[in-house]
Amino acid sequence: MTKSITVKGETVEQAIEHALTILNLSIDDVHVRIDRQASQTRFGLKKVLAEVTVTQVSKNDERESKLSSVARIRDGQLEVSFEEQSYPMLQPSPHVELWVNGERIRERTIILPTDQIECHPITENLPATFTIRIDKEHMTATAIITPGKNIIRNLLETTWQELLIIQVTEKIQMINELTTEDIVKELLDMSITYGLCMETIQQATDTVDANEFVVARGKHAIPSQDATIDLIAYNKKQAVDEHMRVDFREHSPIPTVKAGQLIATYIPPVKGEKGITLFGDDRPVKPPKEIILRPSARVNCFQNKLYAKIDGRPMIEWRGKLVKVDVHPEYRHNADVDLECGNIHFEGDIWIGGSVHSSMFVAASGNIEIMKNCTKASIRGTKSVVIKGSIFSSTVTVGIQEKIIAILVKDLEGILAYLINIESALVQIFTLRKELPEQVPPFLLKQAIRLLLEQKYSDFMQLIKQFIQVVKNHSRRLEEEWIKLSDQLYSLFVEPLGEKQTNILYLRKLIKEAELLLEVYREEARPESILQASFALNSILYSNGNIHIRSKGVYNCSITALNDIVIKGVCRGGEIIASRNITMDEAGSSAGVKTKIQTTEGIIKIDTVHPGTSIQIGEQRHEFFTITHKMTAQINEQGKLVIQ
Known part of the structure; x- marks a missing residue:
């Protein structure tokens, strides 16, 4: 009975040797078919074993083969035996070079006694390659390494066969002939000049496994930290966010402070650090935002720390960058x-x-x-x-003052536009008169303002009086800064005999104070x-x-x-x-x-x-x-x- 077995091994030779040992036969007694060559997966993470099928050749087959022209591979050489009126056939596999009479043969061919035959396996040397991948932020360059291969092939020994399919065995050796100069040159050719990681580049040239290496890193920007306040005793219970009023009485128990107790700490802004991309470009950071800290008369501020002056309930109120700190008595x-x-x-x-x-x-x-x-x-x-x-x-x-502030903000926006136009018109008038606006006497400036209001800005006075009246009606609900601005507008534009503050510098100061007030209160409180x-x-x-x-x-x-x-x-x-x-x-x-x-x-x-x-x-x-x-x-x- 004919024996046959399929065996796997690290290489084709090992698989054949193992099969012969199991069958207790020599290579001359069997026919070998290579089912699969030994190889590795794409990234070299898993080895694929070689697989061969070895079948015993019967006596009759052997006897018949000796009566016909046959060929075999023995000790790495092609041997051919001719009998009368028959010719062997050879068929090279893809990794075998078969030359007959100086012509490369790739298909099945008949061999004649007069043919000059050369047969040898094809050995391949595949060089290592790499590509550079840059992230979309231009902060990281990654080298993707694909190692090279030395593929050594030998002709697979066979028995005598009329049709000899010439096959090979393979041995693969992973290599990496890349140098640090190769990777550095590629980085420089891509205009990557900042943050080269030479130690990692050396690792990339030493590896014989497919892998990825970060070969250059930019410097990430460190964001600026806005100014804020840290609620010392309550930050575990109440998160403070912009546009939000913190009402501590909604918590249980109701927090209170004693006179002299620390309420909060002011944390000043910290400017961030700019980043640098792989191409050496700067990545600027936004400047930090300052807050306007406004402690009440019941709060003492000392060295960025806020202390209660009385017993009561601490209150923190945010409006944009304005922060009010108070202690409410009951x-x-x-x-x-x-x-x-x-x-x-x-x-x-x-x-x-x-x-x-x-x-x-x-x-x-x-x-x-x-x-x-x-x-x-x-x-x-x-x-x-x-x-x-x-x-x-x-x-x-509840909170009706917010509605009043919204009205005042709208009026103040119109007033500010008029103030800027009036200041510009005054500068033009006195420049034409070849006078410095800063040196114009108060009574003369007052007359110029009055003429501008009568001839060009007649609606301005109505808007001013409306603003002043709203502030007056609700003075008990408004902050002192609204009352101060109202008094300044009255002194400059309404009071008929008031010339003490009538100068261009006073007007410019008034414009800046109006701009600051709008910056603080234009953003609606929540x-x-x-x-x-x-x-x-x-x-x-x-x-x-x-x-x-x-x-x-x-x-x-x-x-x-x-x-x-x-x-x-x-x-x-x-x-x-x-x-x-x-x-x-x-x-x-x-x-x-x-x-x-x-x-x-x-x-x-x-x-x-x-x-x-x-x-x-x-x-x-x-x-x-x-x-x-x-x-x-x-x-x-x-x-x-x-x-x-």
């Missing part, structure tokens, strides 16, 4: 607010243990908490107002203010943050919030306006009471909507004529009002 009034005690104005927080009676007024620069009701009263808080009871025919506002109550009737409620009616709803009220409005209970009659979302249990009544609900761009959600209720989002409006349950309204991607 005024506690255990009784009702009535004619006996009078109105209450307090710089800090107010706690009232009773109710606020008719015609009474309560105002605080911080938070207001009222334990009972408000009836025909006016309540004005800066941070928040919480009324445990109900609101009857009252006006309650407070976390809230107005809370259990119930409201025939009242006006305003908050520059959120409004939350906790239980019994609202009747015939005008309610405005710059953020969200949430009403637990019924909303019957009146007008509800929010900039963001509105959520309520019930709107309108079975009698068809007109109820208007409006938001700028948010979502309106109402559990029960009665006829007579209208909703509006942006410019899209809808009125209900039947009872609707679980209503959600919003604007879709096409800008249409969608009601579900």
